[in-house]
Amino acid sequence: MSEPLLAVSGLTKTFRNGGRHVLAVDDIGFELPAGQTLGIVGASGSGKSTLARLLMRLIPADSGSIRFHGQDWLALSGARLRRARADIQMVFQDPLSAFNPRATVESVLNDPLRIHEIVGKAERPARIGELLDKVGLAMSLRGRSVLALSGGQRQRLALARALATRPKLLILDEAVSALDLSIRRQILELLVALQREDGVSYLFIGHDLAVVRAIAHRVTVMEAGRIVESGETEGIIARPQTSVTKALIAAVPQLITGTESRPG
Ligand SMILES: Nc1ncnc2c1ncn2[C@@H]1O[C@H](COP(=O)(O)OP(=O)(O)OP(=O)(O)O)[C@@H](O)[C@H]1O
Ligand SMILES: [Mg+2]
Structure with a gap:
């Protein structure tokens, strides 16, 4: 088998809050093949967002390794890191706080498009049109203030x-958690369709x-x-091995009665 897009091993991060040490990410390892989605679940404070910030290199790791796209991700610096940053992007729960x-x-x-020099200035309007089309936003919204968009549009x-x-790689940190059910469903379907089209990998962080x-x-x-448990999603839900996973399942009634699963 070819090398996975992302391979994390022994990743550790400690925060110091005053005199107290918080081991936010403790010797974590996992792999994510290209074109696939890995879900990261866990209770509040279990270290999910810290893991995301480590992968984005927003904060330094204490130890461990991250191989991404055939590179030693934590060893990249300077111009090479700036270029490579385009390859991992993130979407948060509340996009408004991430927009000017x-x-x-x-x-x-x-x-x-400008900062990462993705396309020349002349081609930017066309590329912006393509992007809007890709995510199902009307061209007529181009000049609209971000404040005047609905939650789903944002x-x-x-x-x-x-x-x-x-x-x-796209890291989605509780990216659909704040949306109401029908909008959430639409965004999830959009994500699945984008993955089919472009083969982008997702790290999908959630608690539901x-x-x-x-x-x-x-x-x-x-x-x-x-990490207390990992495996194929359906297997984990059908046969949870730990009390944490059992509690996460018990929190979602439709998992016990429903039959819905990943489309396609
Ligand atoms: N900048 C920081 N300084 C100190 N402690 C931090 C910092 N960021 C996170 N922590 C601590 O690290 C631990 C993990 O936090 P993290 O935000 O990664 O959890 P989470 O799983 O994303 O939680 P949630 O589901 O609430 O978003 C928590 O104990 C948190 O208080
Ligand atoms: Mg979080």
Whole structure:
């Protein structure tokens, strides 16, 4: 088998809060093949977002290794790191906090194209049009302020911005958690369709196993910074081995009665 897109091993991160040490990510390892989705679930404070920030290189790791796209990801620096950053993008729960409040739909998408020099200035309007089309946003929204978008439109825009650099990996940190059910369903379907078209890999962070089930091929369960269980999503839901996973399943009634699973 070829090398996975992402291979993490022994990844560890400690925070120091005053005199107290918090082992937020504790000796974590996993692999993510290209074109697949890995779900990361766990209770609040289990270290999911810290893992995401380590992968984005927003914070330094204490130890461990990250191989991404055939490279020693933690060893990259300077111009090589700046270039490579385009390959991993992230979408958060609340896109509004990630947008400049004075931004328009167009400027949100223009920025990454300019900063990462994805296409020349003359081609940017066409590329912005393609991105809007990709995420199902009307061209007429181009000049609209981000403040004047609905929650679902904002999350589509956040997704378009993340896709602007043609990333190989998209980290979705509770990206659909704040959306109401029908909008959430639409965004999940959009994510699945984008993956089919472009082969982008997702690290899908969530706490609702029913949502994770709709998108993740495999799932990893975290507790207090450690991985306590991982495997194919359906197997984990059918035969949970740990009390953490059993509690996550018990929190979602439709997992016990329903038959919905990942489309396709
Ligand atoms: N910048 C920081 N400084 C100190 N402690 C931190 C920092 N960021 C996170 N932590 C601590 O690390 C642990 C893991 O936090 P993290 O945000 O990764 O959890 P999470 O699984 O994403 O939780 P949630 O589901 O609530 O988003 C928590 O105990 C948290 O308080
Ligand atoms: Mg979090």
